[in-house]
Amino acid sequence: MTSREKHLSREYAAVYSQFDSPLIQKVRSEAFGEDIGQHSWLIANELREYLDWLSLSAIDHVLDFGCGPAGPLTYLVTHSEVTATGVDINAAALSSAQKRVAAMGLSDRIALHDVSGKPGLPFANESFSHIISVDVVMHLPDRKKSLAELWRVLKPGGRLLFTDACIVNGVLSDEDIRIRSHYGISHFVPEDFNESALASTGFTLQKKEQHSDGLIAICSGRWQTREKYKEELVDEFGEAAFKHEQTYLKKLVELYSDNKLIRYAYLANKPEEAVNR
Ligand SMILES: C[S@@+](CC[C@H](N)C(=O)[O-])C[C@H]1O[C@@H](n2cnc3c(N)ncnc32)[C@H](O)[C@@H]1O
Numbered sequence: 001m002t003s004r005e006k007h008l009s010r011e012y013a014a015v016y017s018q019f020d021s022p023l024i025q026k027v028r029s030e031a032f033g034e035d036i037g038q039h040s041w042l043i044a045n046e047l048r049e050y051l052d053w054l055s056l057s058a059i060d061h062v063l064d065f066g067c068g069p070a071g072p073l074t075y076l077v078t079h080s081e082v083t084a085t086g087v088d089i090n091a092a093a094l095s096s097a098q099k100r101v102a103a104m105g106l107s108d109r110i111a112l113h114d115v116s117g118k119p120g121l122p123f124a125n126e127s128f129s130h131i132i133s134v135d136v137v138m139h140l141p142d143r144k145k146s147l148a149e150l151w152r153v154l155k156p157g158g159r160l161l162f163t164d165a166c167i168v169n170g171v172l173s174d175e176d177i178r179i180r181s182h183y184g185i186s187h188f189v190p191e192d193f194n195e196s197a198l199a200s201t202g203f204t205l206q207k208k209e210q211h212s213d214g215l216i217a218i219c220s221g222r223w224q225t226r227e228k229y230k231e232e233l234v235d236e237f238g239e240a241a242f243k244h245e246q247t248y249l250k251k252l253v254e255l256y257s258d259n260k261l262i263r264y265a266y267l268a269n270k271p272e273e274a275v276n277r
Contacts, residue, residue, distance in 0.1 A: 005089075007185070013090060015039065016069060023229070027233070031218070033221065037072075041211075041215035050132070054159055061082065061083050061084065062129065062132065064133070065136060074104050086112045089114070120149050121150075121153050125152055135165055137162055141185065148201050151202060160266075163263060164264055166186060167263070168189065168190055168260075169191065176255060179248055180255065195208070198268050206269055207265075208267075211263050212262055214263075222249050223249040
């Protein structure tokens with residue numbers, strides 16, 4: 001693991017190790033309205049929309065690439081008949097995910113894998129009927145290589161659904177980028193970057209929708225709720241951590257409300273006639 005990857009893992013681990021604390025649970029349930037256990041900019045309504053896009057059936061096996069604590073993944077599995085596999089590079093995320101999966105009685109339908117330090121995914125070609133990846137691609141240093149790996153493990157005719165919250169659409173200052181890159185490794189791309197990366201991998205883009213509104217709602221909800229519980233949060237996690245997170249959330253509301261950054265959801269498919277290269 002490079003030192004930048006270690007930094008990314010440390011920042012996420014700090015969040016994930018507190019994920020199940022009663023105080024964080026209280027903040028989350030007020031801030032999110034409908035808390036589905038996500039650590040992303042995904043609101044429950046969007047996930048329900050994605051379930052329609054994917055139209056899953058009992059024979060499907062879905063991969064969640066960058067599943068985090070498995071909130072969206074467990075929601076997807078309980079609202080369909082699929083089996084699923086979640087992968088992440090963060091041990092704290094997977095430990096929280098494991099607890100969530102067991103508590104929801106889903107251990108026979110969801111497998112979890114730590115893929116940190118691995119050159120590719122530990123799965124055979126064409127293992128999955130569909131792949132989802134919520135707010136992960138911004139962390140991937142070589143998106144085309146990652147897409148090629150997702151292509152490899154996806155069955156022909158399968159769909160890939162992912163979100164990217166780092167599409168640049170305006171002027172960003174060095175400070176904007178520094179604050180937005182809170183978790184470490186972040187990649188900001190122009191409007192048509194994902195379309196051409198998908199096309200060069202062989203995927204056909206079926207749908208692209210702007211989904212910045214959920215991000216703005218989550219950030220402002222979290223900012224306000226955290227202000228409400230400021231004393232408890234400062235007591236438990238310290239003043240510096242509190243301020244740091246508030247600055248981050250406020251900056252995101254500004255950047256996405258001004259459309260300087262945009263979050264999109266993409267649905268692409270691997271054509272039926274596709275062969276692995
Ligand atoms: C914003 S979180 C989203 C988590 C989850 N998808 C959700 O919606 O709650 C991004 C996740 O991507 C994971 N991640 C980053 N790089 C990754 C990689 N190369 N392979 C797998 N997961 C990765 C991080 O550890 C983190 O858990």
